[in-house]
Amino acid sequence: MTHSTPRVWLITGCSNGFGRAMLEEVLRNGEIVIATLREPSALDDLAGKYLPTQLLLLPLDVTNEAQVKSVFAQAKDAFGHVDVVYNNEAQLFLQELEAIPIDRARALMDVNFWGAETVSFEAVRFFKEENQKGAGGMLVQVSSMAEIKGIPRPGFYTTTKAALNSFTEVLAQEVLPAWNIRLLNVHPGFVHVPTLSCEGLEPPALCSWEPAAATPKARCGWDAFVSSDAASEIEAVTQRVWSVTQMG
Structure with missing residues (x-):
C-alpha cells in the first residue's frame, strides 16, 4: 500500500542494529523519522x-518515563502526529545465568522490558489522544x-524478550x-548486528568449563556462527x- 502522505515514524535505539537499519530504510522511502x-x-x-x-534526532533513555513522554510531546510539536512507533531499544550480554549479578540482570530487564513497556503505553495513548480521532497508528515491537x-x-536476554512478547499479545487484545x-510483533532470527559479537560483561561461572556443562558447546557454536555467513543480513x-508496515 502506498500512503498518500509521508508517515511519521518514532524509532527507539537508532545508534546501530535494527534501529539504524530501519531509520535508513524509512528515510530512503521518503518518510519522516524521529530518531x-x-x-x-x-x-x-x-x-x-x-x-x-x-x-529529527532526540536523546532518549527508555528507562526514564519523563523523557519518554517528552519525546512524544516534541514529536507532536514538530509534526502534529506520529503514525508508526518502532520500539527497538534493547541490550544484550552473553553470560551464564549464575555469573550475572542480579543488579545487572535487573538493569537489562529495565531496558528490554520496562523501557519497551513504557514506550508502548505512551504510543497507545498518543495514537488515541493526540493523533486525529480514528487515525490510530502502528506499534512495532522488535x-x-x-x-x-x-x-x-x-x-536473561531471552527472558526479557519472552516477557515483552507476552505483554504485546495481551495489549493487542485489549486495545479497542x-x-x-x-500491533506488529517482530521476531528476527540470527542477524548480523553488532550485539552478535558482544562479550560477557562478567567473569564466566566456574561450572561453565566443566566438560558436562552446556555452555562450552554453546560458546563454540556461537563463535562459529558469528564468523560464518549463516546469519541473515x-x-x-x-x-x-x-513491507509489512505498508499493508492495510
Whole structure:
C-alpha cells in the first residue's frame, strides 16, 4: 500500500542494529523519522544529509518515563502526529545465568522490558489522544526468535524478550477496534548486528568449563556462527518489516 502522505515514524535505539537499519530504510522511502537514542551524536553522519523536517534526532533513555513522554510531546510539536512507533531499544550480554549479578540482570530487564513497556503505553495513548480521532497508528515491537526457546548464555536476554512478547499479545487484545491501533510483533532470527559479537560483561561461572556443562558447546557454536555467513543480513529483515508496515 502506498500512503498518500509521508508517515511519521518514532524509532527507539537508532545508534546501530535494527534501529539504524530501519531509520535508513524509512528515510530512503521518503518518510519522516524521529530518531531517538542515548547519544544523538552517533547519527551526525545522517543529520547532515537530511532536513529537520525529514529527520529529527532526540536523546532518549527508555528507562526514564519523563523523557519518554517528552519525546512524544516534541514529536507532536514538530509534526502534529506520529503514525508508526518502532520500539527497538534493547541490550544484550552473553553470560551464564549464575555469573550475572542480579543488579545487572535487573538493569537489562529495565531496558528490554520496562523501557519497551513504557514506550508502548505512551504510543497507545498518543495514537488515541493526540493523533486525529480514528487515525490510530502502528506499534512495532522488535522482539527476538530467541524468546521462543531459551538457550545458554543469553538467558536473561531471552527472558526479557519472552516477557515483552507476552505483554504485546495481551495489549493487542485489549486495545479497542475503534482506536485503529495495530500491533506488529517482530521476531528476527540470527542477524548480523553488532550485539552478535558482544562479550560477557562478567567473569564466566566456574561450572561453565566443566566438560558436562552446556555452555562450552554453546560458546563454540556461537563463535562459529558469528564468523560464518549463516546469519541473515539486517537489510533483508528490515525491508521485510517495512513491507509489512505498508499493508492495510
